Amino acid sequence: MKPEAKRGEEHTMAAARGRPSLTEQRRLQTRLEIAEAAATLFADRGYDATTVEGIAAAAGISLRTFYRYCPAKEDALTPLFADSVGQLVDVLAAHPAEAPLSAVVEASFVTATAERRLADAARARRLVRVLGTVPALRARWLAAGQETQERLAPALASRTGAPVDSLEVRLLTAAVLNAFTVTMEYWAWQDEPEEFADLMRRALTFLRLDELRA
Template sequence: MTAARGRPTLTERRRQETRMEIAEAAAALFADQGYDATTVEDIALAAGISLRTFYRYCAAKEDALTPVLTSSVGQLVEQLATRPVDEPLTSAVRAAFGMSTSARRLADTERARRLIRVMGSVPAIRMRWMAAGRDMQDRLVPVLAARTGAPQDSLEVRLLACALIDAITVATEHWARQDDPEDVAELTRRALDYLRVDELQATAGPRSPSPSP
């Protein structure tokens, strides 16, 4: 249930805060001591909650990171939605990425890189990361449709959303694996330029009807 005008109720906001506290605790432990060495008890202790409370929010320890993944999704999409529709998509994504709270968390470089490697190497967590990426694609579709003027259900808009998320994901994973990491925002820009997403955006617009034979 939400309060008037779509604002979450106090109860729901407290639940969201608890979910994020669990996720932040799990992320720190997974990054610092590894996934296998971290127990549910460790996460609950670090989050300052009981095991019963942990299992009220998470079915298993691999579910603990879900709010981190979904919050990254939401923040990037929300920031992109505020950019001018006539701004080149590469520039808009770079600006949105730089404004994202989740992106700023990457300033803790070593911990962030270790966590991303965990997310990519643990099958159960990788599945949830892939699901978060698909969720981001779905949430990007209306934003990209507004920018291109194309219908939300068009093939071109769906492909553009997929290309955008895949570029960001691959750039971030590459950043995490480097011995001497480049700037993650610069890697993202290179990935977007390589895929020519600005050209994809231009071609995703309304298609002229085919001439009658």
């Protein structure tokens, strides 16, 4: 079988199983590796001092490969935003609708990936400050939030008993994402902040989102 035909068959079988093909998984992993390398450099050096060449070197790829995945430096972090929401979606799917939303969100921060990314809290906070002060990065952060609403909405629909495209689910999805963004920025700019998971719990309690049930 020719390589092209094999890849096509692999993609078709994976699609039938409802998950990415091995080729797509490798691409997603490469995008994440680029994003994590960029996140570290942006946090440690700042946006202006970080170059595309530096990101590519840190990710262990060529410049040509970088530009295959990212049109520009400011696009490098986008997969990280999507992956964070993807983790929350996975955790929501693993918990019953009766579980308090704050407990589910908290559980999303104790996954191996989340703990690794938040292990250096000072660096994570520096990155969020960069995201908030560099217009090009902030624009992509907010745009990614809008795009990921479609992924999060189905996971939250069961908590209202309403259709996924209903006003209630749209409002709930927007509220959760906005609570996450505002809390993240608040956490990043405090001199001695609480743990992010604790702040997020406070935010959900204040918005009374924990009271929502199907």
